[in-house]
Amino acid sequence: VAVYTLVAAEDIAALLSRYDVGTLVSAKGIAEGVENSNYLIETTGGRFILTLYEKRVDAADLPFFIAVLDHLAMKGNPVPRAIRDRNGFQVQTVAGRPACLIEFLPGVSVTRPGRSDAHAAGAALGRLHWSLADFRARRDNSMGLPGWRHLAEQCGTAIDKIRPRLAERIAAELAFLEQHWPAELAHSIIHADLFPDNVLMLDGQVTGIIDFYFAAYDIRAWDVAVTHAAWCFDDDGAHYNAARGAALIAGYEAGFGLSHAERTAFPVLCRGAALRFLLTRAWDWLNTPADAMVTRKNPLAFLSRLDFYATASPKTLLGA
């Protein structure tokens, strides 16, 4: 969690002069996500986030992400839009990196979500999917099933340093998923990373959904599965909280809803979600020095979830 690229206040002030947002009052580098450099900026006109896109976000994808956010905001979802400068441009170059000045949204991320938080998150995800039903732009999901195999191959047997025979376990899981993946389910643009970190809340209401940099076209119900894996476990993945899972799904039903086929396939989708984060966390674990100043997230927290999902029934996961 760090600011990667330092931007001089003078350069921020010069950037702001291209917009109708007032003049610079304060700028603080913030530790928002590990993928980009972010500044919380106050001007005489309001508050904004300045994001510089570092290597993990492909600049070619920015117009897609911006279009998704504009579409969602237009339909009333609490997402941060990229501000247009006086010439109508939403993407700038700052310190040699593509950068956007983005709306600031109030709210904080819950660290220990309760049932009502999960319900609110599920409902917000449902409204997101509802709003995206008529969105036509596409982006392939590099973090979908073919991406997991690729990532597993990149990790190789080095992954066994995290736990003995983990490579073997992952290979078996991939084989299972490739055989049983419900590719025929409805597709949509999905958020694909709706962890509590990416949901801002105030007084139990969702005030912001952020970090759309994994948004892509994929199985819509997989987005619900990702959110389930992200919100419904305690003790670093060790314990499933069934009441919270049921609340999340009830919220999603209120916002959009799952078909019979999606409900039947839900355990398999959840296995895919658990495997996706097991693999990306394992990759980061193997490629981040132990003494680096970023917090390495424990990959095994998602192996626990994978174990759980492998034997769970739809009813256990969905609550009804």
Place this chain on the structure above:
Amino acid sequence: VAVYTLVAAEDIAALLSRYDVGTLVSAKGIAEGVENSNYLIETTGGRFILTLYEKRVDAADLPFFIAVLDHLAMKGNPVPRAIRDRNGFQVQTVAGRPACLIEFLPGVSVTRPGRSDAHAAGAALGRLHWSLADFRARRDNSMGLPGWRHLAEQCGTAIDKIRPRLAERIAAELAFLEQHWPAELAHSIIHADLFPDNVLMLDGQVTGIIDFYFAAYDIRAWDVAVTHAAWCFDDDGAHYNAARGAALIAGYEAGFGLSHAERTAFPVLCRGAALRFLLTRAWDWLNTPADAMVTRKNPLAFLSRLDFYATASPKTLLGA
């Protein structure tokens, strides 16, 4: 530059409930300084900085720092005070660390200071010294002359990895300073670290002086020398900007002033300032992994300054 300790939003909300500052609206970890963990917090009542003190700040020193800030604020200096909770306490425990909720000050740090910026900084430092003339609490300066020898011994000959024969050069400089140090000059509580980073400005005015965690009792004019070394060089220490130096000193004269003895000793004080930052940066350089996510600051930028100060006249440095 990083947030070291993660604090859950729920825990920040609980902390705020001890104060009369409204309820939590937003909390972002910010990259302010490398010594502490900082959150920029918005409540229904205003904006605040929550600082958690990590290992470099001794909790036993906090009452001293807080008293300095209260004294300076009472006299009208733009410094951030620690807020009192409803029971009158300014120091709390958050995530096992001593922590303060601190006033938020507007303004940004200039990266490329001009003459007028240097004048404003000098004047602000002068007003600081004026206000501290009747402040009676004391704190020894662990980063004063005896501290430099200690630090040089801790670095040992490993420092030659930064530049061949640097240890020898430092030993000679220490011997010179120990012989010529003007210990008889007036003492005061000093800021001791007034880099541009620690001065917030808006429209050419100083709106904030921050980061008093090196404040201590020492030669008052040494504080001016530190500020001179910090503000008056370009190109990573390679070039002295005489006009900016003169502006800084003119500002200081307007706020407080240098005696004849202080002017005469100024080159020696500046050598001490350059050596202090050469040594602490060298120490950090030798003890920070090259791939860590903190930016290592180049120690040799202060060797260049030391070289310059060793032959400079008071007139060159003071401008008159």
